[in-house]
Amino acid sequence: MYHRYGPRYWWPGDSKFEVMVGAILTQNTNWRNVERALANLKRAGVMDPQSIMATHHRKLASWLRPSGYFNVKTRRLRSLCRWLIENGGIGQLQRIATPALRKALLSVYGVGRETADDILLYAFDRPVFVVDAYTRRIFSRLGLIQGNEDYDVIRHLFESEVARDAPGYKEYHALIVAHGKAVCRPVPMCECCCIRSLCVFDGNRGDAAT
DNA sequence: ACCCAGGGTCATA
DNA sequence: TATGACCATGGG
Numbered sequence: 001m002y003h004r005y006g007p008r009y010w011w012p013g014d015s016k017f018e019v020m021v022g023a024i025l026t027q028n029t030n031w032r033n034v035e036r037a038l039a040n041l042k043r044a045g046v047m048d049p050q051s052i053m054a055t056h057h058r059k060l061a062s063w064l065r066p067s068g069y070f071n072v073k074t075r076r077l078r079s080l081c082r083w084l085i086e087n088g089g090i091g092q093l094q095r096i097a098t099p100a101l102r103k104a105l106l107s108v109y110g111v112g113r114e115t116a117d118d119i120l121l122y123a124f125d126r127p128v129f130v131v132d133a134y135t136r137r138i139f140s141r142l143g144l145i146q147g148n149e150d151y152d153v154i155r156h157l158f159e160s161e162v163a164r165d166a167p168g169y170k171e172y173h174a175l176i177v178a179h180g181k182a183v184c185r186p187v188p189m190c191e192c193c194c195i196r197s198l199c200v201f202d203g204n205r206g207d208a209a210t
Numbered sequence: 211a212c213c214c215a216g217g218g219t220c221a222t223a
Numbered sequence: 224t225a226t227g228a229c230c231a232t233g234g235g
Contacts, residue, residue: 011216027217033233034216068232072218112218132216150224177216186214 001175005182008174011122013038016090018047023118024076024110025067036066049081049089076110083108090123098126113151121173127166129158130173134180141184 013019018038025034040063041047046055057074064070064077083104087093093101101124105116113131120126131154140147145154162172 023216026215028215029217029231030215030233032215036233066232068215069217069230070232072230076218110218114217118216130216134216173216180216 001179002171005175005178008171008178010170010174011118015047016123017049017084019123020080020084020119021047021077023115023122024080025064025073027069027073027115029068034067037064040064040066049084052078052081053085072110079109080111094124098124098128101126102128113155117155121166121169125166127159127164127169129155129162129169131155131158132173132177134176134184135173137186138176138180138184 011019011022013022021041022034022038025037038047044063046052046060046063052060057078060077061070061074064073067073084090084093087104093104096104098120102116102120105111105119106113111119117128117130120128121130131151135154135158136145136147139145139154145157162168
């Protein structure tokens with residue numbers, strides 16, 4: 001994949017905080033829409049936890065609107081900022097060991113396992129493997145996983161099989177997304193069954209494209 | 211008129 | 224543990 005797509009330079013962002021914001025905003029959302037919301041925050045001069053907390057929900061939501069789910073994402077972003085401030089900021093959090101830091105992130109409203117791992121890998125530079133929908137799709141079609149395993153089962157699999165190295169994990173995940181976008185498309189419905197979960201093409205059609 | 215995109219929470223069984 | 228409803232915008 002590296003040979004095909006080259007270095008991805010992930011995660012895009014001017015600061016660790018911006019990476020965290022992007023991780024919240026990109027939940028089930030096209031990155032193109034996230035960029036608009038990030039630009040709104042920068043233009044408003046609120047790309048920091050204190051400014052976010054000082055902004056009314058209504059106004060913050062209007063800036064996040066292009067990224068979709070803007071009401072829930074407003075709450076999630078503020079809960080993350082509240083957590084950052086209560087814990088002394090990113091600099092202090094850097095001193096916490098990875099397992100404890102991961103648990104702390106997961107306790108934040110709106111931060112699930114993938115978002116937590118995005119933040120751990122790309123903002124805190126921890127060697128944590130991010131498992132997303134593309135990872136499940138690509139590697140299930142390669143026959144290496146079934147695809148519906150629990151998140152942490154797949155994460156531990158990659159972390160045990162791939163050398164624990166943050167820069168390597170960063171590049172790998174970015175390449176998985178690049179490959180997923182370019183080639184490994186979701187399984188389309190076929191005329192014979194018309195039900196996605198029962199489609200006979202599932203697991204077969206993707207092979208030629210992986 | 212669909213489907214999809216760099217998920218997570220909550221209620222329910 | 225495992226589904227389903229819900230959240231919402233912009234692009235193909």
